[in-house]
Amino acid sequence: MISAKPTDTAPLEVMNYVASRPGACDEVFDEAGNVKAHWAQLLSSLKGMGFDAFADRQKKALRILRDDGATYNIYDQGDAGSRTWGLDLVPALISSEEWASTEAGLLERAELFNLLLKDIYGERKLLRSGVLPPEVLFAHRGFLRACQGLDLPGEHNLVLHAVDMMRDSSGQLRVLTDRSQCPSGLGYALENRTVMSRVLPSLFRNSRVHRLAPFFQRLRVKLNSLSPSDDQARVVVLTPGAHNETYFEHAYLANYLGLDLVQSGDLVVRNGFVWMKSLAGLSRVDVILRRVDDWYCDPVELRSDSQLGVANLLEVVRAGRVAIANPLGSGILESPVLLKFLPAIAKALLGRDLRLGSVQNYWYADAEDRAYIDAHLDELVIKPVFRRPGERSVCARELSEQQRLALKQRLAAAPLDYVAQPLIEAAPMPSFDGRALQPRPVIVRSFAVACDNSYALMPGALTRVGVDESSFHISNQAGSLSKDTWVIASEPQLNLRDDEQPEPQANQSELNSLPSRVVENLFWMGRYAERAEASLRILRTVFVLLNGEEDLPDTVRRILLGAVTKISSTQPGFLEASDEELADPEARLLGVITDANLVGSVRSNLNAMLFCSDESKELLSSDTLRVINDIRDALGELDASFKPGLNSAPEEALDPLVTALMALSGLVQESMVRNIGWHFLQLGRRLERGMQTATIISEFLSPELAPAEQNILIEAMLLSMETLISYRRRYRARLAVQSSLDLVLLDTSNPRSLLFQIEAIDEHLKRLPTNQEPRHELQPEQRAILEAQSSLKLSVLTELSQRDGGERKKLSDKLAQVGELLALISTQISDKHFDHRESSRQLVRSNWEF
């Protein structure tokens, strides 16, 4: 993350870029030390802008990225590992001429990898003719024997091809890696572009930058063309889920391309086809753009313990009834060993040498290479042939003596599994590190998509910047920044915007065809948000009363604290607490707020709510996402506020969260389209509020109490329900059970009254898809809501406020009855509309790695 701090250095000098090592190769300067033509304008603009203005734009960019929810999740760090995507506002520039030659090389490379993929899962001529040693395929875990013979419609099996490149010190571009199974970065490149054009609009406009939108249009067209069906194709993006490191991009791409974002559980194979489970039932899926690694995609034939795939998917692919891009099995193309043989492969498959060379690769299984690696270990980067989670490349010279020894043992034990590449000293490029423009090495990831009978290259790229001057330390996991990459046109570009959507598509993801998982998450998002808010409100009220001038009577204290437990559902909590604990409730109250492991605590409810919002991100507006970020922040600050224990006015520390939650419900009300998702979200909210309201009223008004004590509790109830002021205005201060019941139970002009919730639920239920068919018998949930409504409306308040013995039994009975009806409605909704996945198991338990 960039933090812009003004320094003592003079702004003009700070924004002045000078070569790190005069004479060495640099992206910006030519051999004579002059600024290259296409960089000149940018550098002078930056200088003209000055430090303050630039740092200010950088802050603005960060804010936009954060509001868009652009994150990159770091493994092994749980929730704390979600990082805002880092964008360095200094773009990477490529001139048109240079791009033209690079483009030709990259397109040729994509063609070659396509032919290679076809050969690997087809005739394997390369192997039979001795071009490739058999072990290159047979020893690689990405060579999936189950994928033999799979073919996509059209000329190309490889739909997307990405390449990581670096310019070495001789000025030559070199390919480091090919990414071929589900290349990430497309969405981030697009987001970078969108942000750049917003925060540096004039610089962007004046620079004649090639647009990215046509590339995405091609991708969309290509995906549609893979569909085996003649009807409008349903194309989905298959994501491993919200915890994947690039989940933001999955959701962003799905939205931009107008595709459904689905997870493993949203898809099912039935009768030889793939279906998406939606509210309207099952809808057929024709094309899957996958972001799940291939060996996880089908637990029947591939990794049998995978929870990210779809059982029997491969059989549907084989029958040609669904197309997957990139095809299953394409992971083998990422083997770095292939790069060693690429020149020979090119000769065999294309009949010529490749224009764009790869970096030299040494394979430890090859006798000559092994000797070289052993002799030059310090100059090399050792890479695993097959990327496993957690296994990274290592730079031998950075290892301790002990680590080197361990590395050598690993190499000797599994020579087939390792390659080495020379550590390239990359030509640097200016990067803004928050203080000044610094020379930094960069890696450029380019993307090609198959179209008709050739490939098309994205005229731009995702550029990542080294965290220091060594070109080894460039990766998102290491916290690298990224750059938008501008291919500078020699001709002015037509003035079309990049954030323009591809051609409008029929409303594929409209209304009922939302995956039922998304709708379920919206429903629970509503419930958790409301549950957290109810807990916060009761806690605030309790704090105010506990810290009040007068000592609370023990009975009142017991009821108040008991209500905290009941509202938050953290039983037993205060319900079975001793007198001492009731006298000193601080520790337990703190737990109800901040303990993430206590189910029902404010923190656990909000964590659950945030998870649900991540899962249904694509349906939330950017304003909503911003408020959700505020909630995340406020949650983060809770610990700091409560670390010293409860201070003099602990209720104030809860205010930011209550405000943020209110803002969320306001936004949902004001800016969310009234589609089926909205109705579910509101249903969740209203059901939860209804149940909480019934609990509060019952807790505070039904027990047997002396009049003075009763008054404290009436006030507490009204305060926590935000209706004390209306009450005072209406009834002039005199607190009474009957009049307060009128306000909190029956007054439909009060958005916190119980009847208000019931009527709202009734309205939302009418809009649910299954209830629109003409059917005369009421559904169970309709009966329940009618019963709740009638029961409340038929209330006689004098009877309800009358004491029956000591308690108000009629009141508590009625509230319990309404609470049960609401719970029944919730269960009905869940049973009818949400998917209840049975857990699957392997027929033969296996834990073999292959």
Added chain:
Amino acid sequence: MKYRIQHVTEYQYADRVSHCYNLAHMVPRNTLRQRCLSTQISVSPEPAHEHRREDYFGNQAYHFEVQRPHQKLSICSSAQVETSAQPFADNLDFGWSCSEVRRKLEQSRDHECLLAREFLLDSPMVKTVAELKKYAEPSFADDKPLLVCVRDLTKRIFNDFSYCPEATTIATPLEEVLKNKKGVCQDFAHLQIACLRALGFPAKYISGYIETLPPPGQEKLVGSDASHAWLSVYSPGEGWVEFDPTNDSLAGEQHIITAWGRDYFDVTPLRGVIYGGGDNPALSVSVDVARL
């Protein structure tokens, strides 16, 4: 020899299974010494979708999807096959020597040789370890014909190990089998494969059936035959030669091949995913191999 084979597999589940997806390797394949005259496979309850195909190794793979709730799943595979013995008598004192075989494997550009190298590598269930190599070494000498050495190893495994179905499960690692000297045909096949690969000789796993003959004077019991497993080793020139360490023999007419692969993982008779079913399904298998 002509045989009729009937192989019935039944799973009885504790709870209802709502649906399942499976892949079976239960239909015999054609090989150089075996011809399938007819094959048939059926599943109850009736599958919503089924598909038979030839897999990567040339085996018959049968996929099916059952969509109706069931508590019992049965798969019945029947076939008529004609087998012949391998073209070698039990005297194997001919062909390339061990060192010659290694050299050819490394240098030959012959297709068969190149493709055989797939079976030199570790596979999901067979990982070579030093102990296995050490165990195998006494059977081998550089200047001896490879097949003689393999035959000797087959005999040693037969003598050193005892057949004991309770000793292992499908997940028992080879080191443990080697230590306890107990197992079943799968274990012995895997063990010999690992030994051969450790020494640089390609070996593949074969699953199938073996005809058993009742003791003299007794009638053969229905269902008493068994699924069986053995292995095949590659010698350039002679091609693939099958050995059966469980019976201390070369595979002969009575060995009926269903499928082959790198190890059991590639040819598991039935694998898949079920939804529901509860714990510990009861599995019963009956195999009949009848001479025609």
